[in-house]
Amino acid sequence: MTFDLTILAPHIPFLVKGAVLTAEACVLALAGSLCIGTVVAALVTSASPLLSRIAYVYVDLFRNIPFIVQLFFFFYGLPEIGIYIDAFTTGVIALSIAGGAFTSDVIRSGILSIDPGILEAAEVSGLSKPTIFRKIVMPIALRTSVRPLGSVFVNLILTSSILSTITLNELTGSAKIVASDTFRPFEIYAVLLVAYACLTYLVSLAIGALHRYLNRDQTEAA
């Protein structure tokens, strides 16, 4: 058997289309999971036992159920009760909700690592609770959370390949079709390996840059 990438040439536009779909789904899901994770982390660390309990239930629920089961429930289960959502939107929502559970846990640990004295200083200066969260808590929590958040986001990108199981022809779904058309799974999946590695490497680079920016006081010359 020869390793011949040229046989993929006619399929490149189709694969690029799938890669774009993966990128779109991932960007939206990363934003969604960050929003959900931030809100849930705020609830978990809030003074309200009820809100904290509700948030914990969400985290435990979605962290402990296989993603494919959640995805099938949203895509195949919900139509049974009259809720129809297209495959792309379902994928983004499911990834956001599942990713949000992991993201909230990482942000929560970042929040809990903040020196309470800093929060007391903010409180006595008269800042409102939302302002303290926005201007003090989150920026400080992200300083320590950004690296583990990167791992969550990389995992989210890798998990996005499962969206091919709900008829979404994202990168993996497109590759499966091309593989069955060309009978050359070795070449196509080799390309897929490289494509996912590139995508996750880009996220790692971005996370590294964000980490350096958030912790610039530790590295910049005094």
Next chain:
Amino acid sequence: MISVRGVRKAFGSATVLDGIDLDVHSGEVVSILGSSGSGKSTLIRCMNGLEKLDGGRITIDDFDVSRPKELSEARKRSATVFQLFNLYPHMTAVQNIALAPVEVLKIPRKQAEADARTLLDSVGLSARADAFPAQLSGGQRQRVGICRALAMKPRYLLLDEITSALDPEMTSDVLAILAKLAHDGTTMVFVTHEIEFARTISSRIVFLDKGQLVVDLPTAEFFAADGGMAKPRIAQFLSKMRKD
């Protein structure tokens, strides 16, 4: 005026403040002395609303710090400087100082940052205005902490052992700033172990022991042989502090 009436505070079974009465009038510098665990810092924390009272009442210009609706008004009138600085690590010195004026007093950001630079200049830190806390020495951080408190233009400054974490040279830098503030008529409640400094700048000295207010006397009277010094507990405390 800061009015403290019958304040009680306990942590579990340990009573930390036991019926404290104290008034701080405008323009006064009141030093609170006492050994570790006497309740000095807890009293300051009760004054700024960080600790919930178990009994009694504290008002700042008639705003009750125990009532959530009045606490924000009380906090607009007072500012606290902490022992361990508690600066926001992700913000520069200027940003640390300008944050509350922008968010609470609604001063335009440019104006607040210009005011912050003026304050930093007044404490000899104009060259470090854009440095982060991690890039400052302990004394410099505490000076930023004082500027952050002053930026809110408070009527009352609450200072909680603000030189305890500093070496002698840094301590003298910070005390010089407090002496200037006292000279300018800033009202201060000052928890300290710096006995001689307290003697120099205070109008009154309050001595706490085991959560109780032992004496509240004008400074000269506190250090007089027939005044505070006549009390064995105070004489013992001062003798020990001077040896240390």
